Amino acid sequence: MDYKELRLLEMLNQLSLSDAQKSEMLEFFEKRExxxxxxxxxxxxxxxxxxxxxxxxxxxxxxxxxxxxxxDELQRGAPxxxxxxxxxxxxxx
Amino acid sequence: xxxxxxxxxxxxxxTKTMPTTAGSRMLEGYMSLFDAEAVTSLTEAGYEILGKxxxxxxxxxxVGESCYFGCELQDGHFVNDLCEKVKAGSIGVxxxxxxxxxxxxxQAGLISIKPTYGTASRFGTVEVACSGxxxxxVGSTADDCAExxxxxxxxxxxDGTSLSSDLCDKVKVCAKKAKKVAILSSSLxxxxxxxxxxxxxxxxxxxxxxxxxxxxxxxxxxFARPAWNILMxxxxxxxxxxxxxxxxxxxxxxxxxxxxxxxxxxxxAFGELLKSxxxxxxxxxxxxxxxxxxxxxxxxxRVIVEAFDRIFEDFDAVLCPACSKMAYTPEDIKNNKxxxxxxxxxxxxxxxxxxxxxxxxxxxxxxxxxxxxMLLDIARMYEEVCK
Amino acid sequence: xxxxxxIGLEVHVxxxxxSKIFCSCxxxxxxxxxxxxxxxxxxxPGMLPVVNKRVVDLGMTAGMMLNCHINRTTTFDKKSYYYxxxxxxxxxxxxxxxxxxxxxxxxxxPSGKKxxxxxxxxxxxxxxxxVHDIAPDTTxxxxxxxxxxxxxxxxxxxxxxxxxxxxxxxxxxxxxxxARVSDCRWEQGSMRCDVNLSVRPEGSTKLGVRTEIKNMNxxxxxxxxxEYETARHIDAxxxxxxxxxxxTRRWDDAKGKSFSMRTKETAGDYRYFPDPNIMPIVIxxxxxxxxxxxxxxxxxxKRERYITELGLSEYDADQITSSRALCDCFEDxxxxxxxxxxxxxxxxxxxxxxxxxxxxxxxxxxLDGKALGALINLxxxxxxxxxxxxxxxxxxxxxxxxxxxKYAEENGFIVSNDTSLVESVVKKVCDSDxxxxxDIRGGRDKAIMALFGRCMKELRGNCDPQVLRKALMxxxxx
Numbered sequence: 001m002d003y004k005e006l007r008l009l010e011m012l013n014q015l016s017l018s019d020a021q022k023s024e025m026l027e028f029f030e031k032r033e034x035x036x037x038x039x040x041x042x043x044x045x046x047x048x049x050x051x052x053x054x055x056x057x058x059x060x061x062x063x064x065x066x067x068x069x070x071x072d073e074l075q076r077g078a079p080x081x082x083x084x085x086x087x088x089x090x091x092x093x
Numbered sequence: 094x095x096x097x098x099x100x101x102x103x104x105x106x107x108t109k110t111m112p113t114t115a116g117s118r119m120l121e122g123y124m125s126l127f128d129a130e131a132v133t134s135l136t137e138a139g140y141e142i143l144g145k146x147x148x149x150x151x152x153x154x155x156v157g158e159s160c161y162f163g164c165e166l167q168d169g170h171f172v173n174d175l176c177e178k179v180k181a182g183s184i185g186v187x188x189x190x191x192x193x194x195x196x197x198x199x200q201a202g203l204i205s206i207k208p209t210y211g212t213a214s215r216f217g218t219v220e221v222a223c224s225g226x227x228x229x230x231v232g233s234t235a236d237d238c239a240e241x242x243x244x245x246x247x248x249x250x251x252d253g254t255s256l257s258s259d260l261c262d263k264v265k266v267c268a269k270k271a272k273k274v275a276i277l278s279s280s281l282x283x284x285x286x287x288x289x290x291x292x293x294x295x296x297x298x299x300x301x302x303x304x305x306x307x308x309x310x311x312x313x314x315x316f317a318r319p320a321w322n323i324l325m326x327x328x329x330x331x332x333x334x335x336x337x338x339x340x341x342x343x344x345x346x347x348x349x350x351x352x353x354x355x356x357x358x359x360x361x362a363f364g365e366l367l368k369s370x371x372x373x374x375x376x377x378x379x380x381x382x383x384x385x386x387x388x389x390x391x392x393x394x395r396v397i398v399e400a401f402d403r404i405f406e407d408f409d410a411v412l413c414p415a416c417s418k419m420a421y422t423p424e425d426i427k428n429n430k431x432x433x434x435x436x437x438x439x440x441x442x443x444x445x446x447x448x449x450x451x452x453x454x455x456x457x458x459x460x461x462x463x464x465x466x467m468l469l470d471i472a473r474m475y476e477e478v479c480k
Numbered sequence: 481x482x483x484x485x486x487i488g489l490e491v492h493v494x495x496x497x498x499s500k501i502f503c504s505c506x507x508x509x510x511x512x513x514x515x516x517x518x519x520x521x522x523x524x525p526g527m528l529p530v531v532n533k534r535v536v537d538l539g540m541t542a543g544m545m546l547n548c549h550i551n552r553t554t555t556f557d558k559k560s561y562y563y564x565x566x567x568x569x570x571x572x573x574x575x576x577x578x579x580x581x582x583x584x585x586x587x588x589x590p591s592g593k594k595x596x597x598x599x600x601x602x603x604x605x606x607x608x609x610x611v612h613d614i615a616p617d618t619t620x621x622x623x624x625x626x627x628x629x630x631x632x633x634x635x636x637x638x639x640x641x642x643x644x645x646x647x648x649x650x651x652x653x654x655x656x657x658x659a660r661v662s663d664c665r666w667e668q669g670s671m672r673c674d675v676n677l678s679v680r681p682e683g684s685t686k687l688g689v690r691t692e693i694k695n696m697n698x699x700x701x702x703x704x705x706x707e708y709e710t711a712r713h714i715d716a717x718x719x720x721x722x723x724x725x726x727x728t729r730r731w732d733d734a735k736g737k738s739f740s741m742r743t744k745e746t747a748g749d750y751r752y753f754p755d756p757n758i759m760p761i762v763i764x765x766x767x768x769x770x771x772x773x774x775x776x777x778x779x780x781x782k783r784e785r786y787i788t789e790l791g792l793s794e795y796d797a798d799q800i801t802s803s804r805a806l807c808d809c810f811e812d813x814x815x816x817x818x819x820x821x822x823x824x825x826x827x828x829x830x831x832x833x834x835x836x837x838x839x840x841x842x843x844x845x846x847l848d849g850k851a852l853g854a855l856i857n858l859x860x861x862x863x864x865x866x867x868x869x870x871x872x873x874x875x876x877x878x879x880x881x882x883x884x885x886k887y888a889e890e891n892g893f894i895v896s897n898d899t900s901l902v903e904s905v906v907k908k909v910c911d912s913d914x915x916x917x918x919d920i921r922g923g924r925d926k927a928i929m930a931l932f933g934r935c936m937k938e939l940r941g942n943c944d945p946q947v948l949r950k951a952l953m954x955x956x957x958x
Contacts, residue, residue: 011748012748012749014562051555051754051756052756052759052760054759056759057553057759057760057761057762058531058758058759058760058761058762059530059759060530060531060532060533060536060761061504061530061531061532061533062532062533062534063497063498063499063532063533063534063535064498064499064504065498065499065504065505065506065507065508066499066504066505066506066518068505068506068511068515068516068517068518069505069517069518069519071513071514071515071517074514074517074518074519074522074524075514082620083513083614083620084512084513084514084515084622085513085514085611085614085620085621085622086514086522086564086620086621086623087618087619087620087621088564088618088619088621089617089618089619090612090616090617090618090619091563091564091610091612091619
């Protein structure tokens with residue numbers, strides 16, 4: 001990871017780090033490499049990945065529509081809403 | 094009039110009548126439109142919700158020191174707000190994401206339980222690391238914890254990871270007395286003398302109660318931390334991406350384009366630790382790193398689960414430190430801003446596996462799934478001697 | 481040099497469900513802005529996804545209709561990117577284990593049948609809608625469509641012309657509507673597609689540079705876009721007019737051109753990973769069999785059966801098999817009355833024209849086919865006159881609970897067998913118009929229709945036309 005890659009990572013996550021934090025972040029990524037080296041001590045080639053710790057399957061819900069939520073309530077904390085819409089700066093294709 | 098203790102919630106638990114901030118400027122003053130399942134069930138069971146306690150930003154730090162709204166210091170070390178309120182007479186309920194509740198309670202002379210994953214509904218908690226985080230209880234006694242756990246542990250159709258009622262009920266009883274407890278060799282790496290003494294004290298009390306304690310060679314504590322950090326930060330990155338200044342919460346006043354709105358809102362509202370976690374998590378999920386980092390961590394998770402299974406063939410529980418030292422100072426953070434990603438070595442094994450864990454007196458106990466009642470029973474052995 | 485076009489399609493189809501995929505907001509089209517939104521689908525924290533069973537049912541149905549292998553354990557994954565129509569900045573979709581894989585669809589081409597292979601079908605949530613024309617500097621965001629369930633049908637690059645693409649899409653449209661997976665309405669965006677296209681010298685095995693045209697929502701536009709892109713690619717290869725790059729493009733139908741898209745959505749890394757909040761969906765044998773048993777006959781199988789077994793004309797069979805609802809109505813009516821030809825006539829001439837007059841699509845038909853069968857029996861056995869039968873049918877459209885026989889009785893639509901009544905009406909009508917009677921007697925046979933009509937009106941339609949005709953002839957000639 002270098003400054004250029006870090007910049008792309010920041011952009012991908014809509015963040016902008018200060019210069020001081022950038023260098024700390026690069027150090028942090030260095031540490032990851034040693035952490036990955038630790039994990040690589042384990043041969044996991046034939047180990048199945050474990051996403052969920054409990055071996056249960058999904059309990060599905062019936063297709064029933066509920067009463068609508070109050071829109072004014074939903075938008076009460078909105079930084080900018082009008083005419084029932086949330087508003088953002090114009091997004092141009 | 095109820096004689097029950099009051100409840101204090103940490104700020105990861107959503108409430109309709111009080112703001113929920115997750116310790117972040119991003120959610121300053123945020124009012125949820127619904128209550129967490131834990132809040133609903135406690136209220137229905139007759140508990141009064143006294144209020145909220147501050148927590149670290151999205152609950153990933155040591156003991157709450159990253160909270161945007163401040164963290165108190167006592168004798169030069171950080172104090173956890175939820176624990177302070179429990180000391181004042183309430184029972185605490187919070188979201189254990191990265192062990193801060195376990196660390197804080199073990200350091201504050203309190204007791205906490207992070208129940209078996211899937212038994213306490215996470216509906217209405219601010220999601221961070223969903224595959225391992227658990228609604229947890231902090232009390233002054235094991236009985237406090239057991240009492241509140243028996244209310245919040247139940248099946249909830251609103252949480253797709255919620256276990257069946259039969260399984261949830263299992264955590265409310267002590268099915269068997271612990272006879273053998275293991276101390277894993279790797280868990281004592283890096284702890285100071287004070288914590289080592291805590292382990293020795295606990296060991297002695299167990300032995301006095303006829304429990305055999307053995308040191309077992311195991312690498313679990315070596316592998317759990319790096320794997321958990323990858324999983325936690327990746328899930329966190331994805332979960333907190335919803336906080337973008339559009340729908341609710343903090344919006345920067347400095348923008349013209351949508352990207353500036355996103356970037357400036359997030360940059361201004363998120364703390365440094367959270368930003369590190371986001372970037373770290375994102376990079377672990379990237380096309381280049383997915384296999385060697387995220388996928389690897391998912392496989393290591395299974396290795397750890399299976400290692401615990403083998404230990405629990407011979408032992409009823411594992412005894413390990415809750416932290417490397419009994420208090421954290423601002424100096425610690427200054428020296429290592431990412432200390433919480435190292436100090437969680439002691440809590441990561443239970444986080445990554447979803448196993449129940451009880452923390453008190455500088456130590457934690459980890460047991461097989463649904464052994465929550467037994468772990469609290471072990472804690473009572475300590476309480477009888479030391480309280 | 482001769483070139484060949486290699487085309488693969490990603491078709492998005494909104495599923496016909498009442499509620500959204502992970503929350504129970506209504507999935508209905510056409511509400512006011514943000515009226516079908518809850519904390520979950522506008523990205524607020526704390527609400528966990530709970531999977532709608534119907535979505536999985538329909539995903540499996542689509543997979544089976546398109547000859548796919550159904551993954552008995554299917555999982556959801558998260559895909560991350562920032563865009564204002566995506567409230568959580570991630571979309572929950574299927575990346576690692578989609579519900580259906582490895583299928584095919586057969587299409588007709590000038591050189592015979594062709595198999596188009598389906599790579600996979602995955603279930604996912606739709607994004608919201610951005611409105612750009614309310615204010616000049618502001619985009620207005622509507623999350624009503626957010627989390628409405630979709631399936632994406634990904635084909636292999638087996639298509640080689642606009643005509644094949646249209647044939648493929650029409651085939652999907654017909655199969656999915658037949659299986660009630662989706663209403664597939666291009667104009668409402670419930671069916672739309674991305675076109676992946678590349679061009680290479682004929683016979684070459686190496687693929688050319690691939691471009692993707694996103695979000696196409698009409699067949700004519702798709703055909704035009706393919707012609708345009710093909711020409712653009714060939715021009716670039718032959719004349720070096722531009723350097724082709726792998727990219728996403730937008731089709732502007734008004735300008736008749738495609739344009740490179742440089743939005744946020746096309747940049748960066750989606751960082752797919754398994755959703756920790758959604759447990760694997762395990763499709764057991766009982767569930768699999770239930771869906772398998774519910775599959776409809778393919779439309780062309782029905783058509784063939786209607787012609788060979790039930791004796792319908794090709795025209796009638798085509799008309800009825802154009803819609804699953806018409807087929808269901810026809811089959812229910814036939815099961816009651818056993819008169820295939822009459823059922824077809826009633827559906828094509830009466831039912832379809834009532835639907836047209838009500839500006840309803842055939843798929844919106846809710847008429848009880850069994851009741852229609854009973855009505856056809858009443859008309860065929862002469863109990864109710866045909867004109868009155870139509871009145872009964874119209875009433876049945878407005879009230880599904882109507883029993884045709886009871887309704888006909890209550891409204892005086894039962895044909896009378898009382899010949900003395902018919903004779904008295906004939907006498908009355910003829911006597912009131914001696915001129916016409918004289919004309920008929922003088923050889924103007926056609927004039928009899930006027931008298932016939934007046935008699936029938938007088939009898940309120942409740943007379944067997946043969947009986948009336950005979951009574952009239954007898955009276956005039958007698």
